[in-house]
Amino acid sequence: MRHPARLERGSLLGGRYRIVSILGTGGMSHVYEAEDLKLPGKIWAIKESVTIMPYEGSMETEAALLTSLRHPRLPQIVDFFVPDEDGYTYLVMEYIDGLTLSEYFKQCRGKIPMEQLTELMLQLLDVLSYLHNLNPPVIYRDLKPSNIMITPEHEVRLIDFGIARSYKPQSAEDTVKLGTAGFAAPEQYGSGQTDARSDLYGLGALLLYLMTSGAYTEWIQGVESSIRSDVPRTYIPVARKLLRYNAEERFQSADEVRKELLRIPGGITPGGDATLTLNGGTRVIALTGASSGVGVTHTAIAISHYLERQNFKVAVIEMLPRSQSFARIQQIAQAGKPVPTGRQFAVDGVHYWKQSGRADILSLLGGSYQFIVMDLGSGQDQNRLEEFLRADLPIVIGSGAEWRQAEIGAFVRSHHRYPREKWIYCLPLAASEAVQRIRKALDTSSVYGLPLHIDPFDKDAQMDKVFSHILMHMMAQQPKKRSFFSRRKVHD
Template structure:
């Protein structure tokens, strides 16, 4: 067994603890605590997460109680979106310290994604909200209810399987607090509700933390850094959302616990209703250039890049430039090679540069149309330049699994196929309102359930 004289500085990658767990990478550290990615040498070097707590001057008895409670709770939970507790141990080596071994979830925390500049779409955040609410619903329905009390982006892992996992149960509450008894404030400032700061956390307290987490994902700003008015976070002017979804988040994160959703199940039902309301309320945007024809048997959408009066002019210009650009490129390329070899700056170089500019204009989206066509058997997403097909993606209509907005595009997901799911994307040139309208029409025609 590796002997440790001092807790903090003596832990290094490569050490083996408890004759079993080999440290690989430090994941986090706070007063008297460290979290490591390690290998379980008794389980074919499978990666695990090792949480360590040192019993010393920096630790309070309440820290040990919370650490032991986390271990006990995780041993009792069997949930597919919560890492399991595999083992716990203690070592008395000049300093008493405790270890907790958990499953490792391959993925990235939502906090890391936000810090990397990721801005989540409404559809992504809605998906995250439902995933977390379903976990909280299962925890809150236990007897006694389990309250996480520290929901925040760093405790939500987006796994490589695209599922959301809830981690870090170090602040978990597994009993109803005694009225008038002492309590320890847990949670993270900005995500913690008023009643939780007062030692009276309830199920709705976790919902508040989720609401502020969603606001962080949408705005890219931590809730503690957002302005407030009457204790309400002022965030809606920073994003573009459907009003129904924004209203839902406002209720989820309401500072008054009585005005909040009381249960995760109530919040889920309200979110589905808000989605249906928004789905049915989207109308054709004014002055849109998108052409849409719909019947029981077919749905056809045409997305032009320029307005109709300009299209014919741009097509003639584009074809003319194409006729100039390609011969100019062929003529100028040898001269350009002479420039590289002999350093001669001739007129042909200027012709080459001009041809390159024209060619870039030629391939720009300004000369592109997108056609999206559905019938009851097949669908196609086709891009054309000057009425000539440049890209075409097709599939069987019955294979469509979902249609949603993703990273500024409308994405049709079809499959599964032998090589997995196929993504068919279009519409990045549309406004948010045009995307919402086109999305609603497609999902309605396909009879997909409202998000």
């Protein structure tokens, strides 16, 4: 670091932010922890950099870029201080609790558990897909362990956008050559302009680094002998393709990599059946209410039992710590029998998880479920909002009553910052005219009326027809489980 840290413990920035400690030092900046004097108890992270000359990675560029981004894996920017007379600039952003991947890697002694390694890759692909699909695309360019935060819930956050840039179709190569040796793509050193495939090279370098316990970040002779024994052999061609020198020979998009990772079987159960774990493509369906009392739990249960009847292994999760809905279902389902003390019970083949939190999600994703259905209720907090946004299929439940139809529009407007391409909207008991009206208002065809379905546990032909249409694409991607009876028929 060529420039000394300007701030110290107790320093006051902008008359509002009091420095608590220094969090870290990078090649071009310092990061501090600060308390907000206007919002007692609120903690922010402040990045201090020095601008000497105009260059593509300036703080002004980073601030403008970050304030335009909205994704749960990216930090929120709340304040920016332009360069002072000495060139010092300050960026005030969301404080993310946790460890850098570099620190977590050391804590695991170079061997992050495979379930977490795969989840890490999928989360990174999630945020890279968001960045690369912006117009113009945003290229991160510095995917390395020290720029990735791991929260206590094992959630991923990218924390440093110092050399990110928007893709310029008219440019032959980058104006500034930046990146971290070992993790940067060849084109970042002058052989061309960086694009989405440059970030995928960085992802490959990171994957290989974790697969070899930190020994390698590029594919060279002898690397295979250093790959951990617990890494599925099918990961090797994924890493090799990501690390091709020629960008044309790599995967061409984050979604393409994600599909390949999810295609890889997760392993063998003690019973001998090949199952789909997180590695093999557990799909998450998350339901939230545009307002209270619209039937989120009822619809979540109905979807779960529909999927089970299609011969998939399904869990439905109650993501409301104080809810008693699943507990009442368990009492009715097990009437006359002692009620177990655990949080998991089963009804007609569907596994119910009562009063679950984010800490439970990873263990369930690492199991053999093919579908996980989340009941998020209404009135989301930040954690439930992130689960909704991250789901493979986010479903908003709104009221079909005419006098309440404005609620779903208000819900969408309140979440306008987030991508909504995947969202599905369901209106229980809505008339066809109401469905058409809301499709027009939201400018999407993904609005469905749900017919009267008194018992969500039982088959209903009309409801099944709607669910089949909504879930057809997801079900087509999943092989169905083999039942005990089908196996017996083969042997008999």
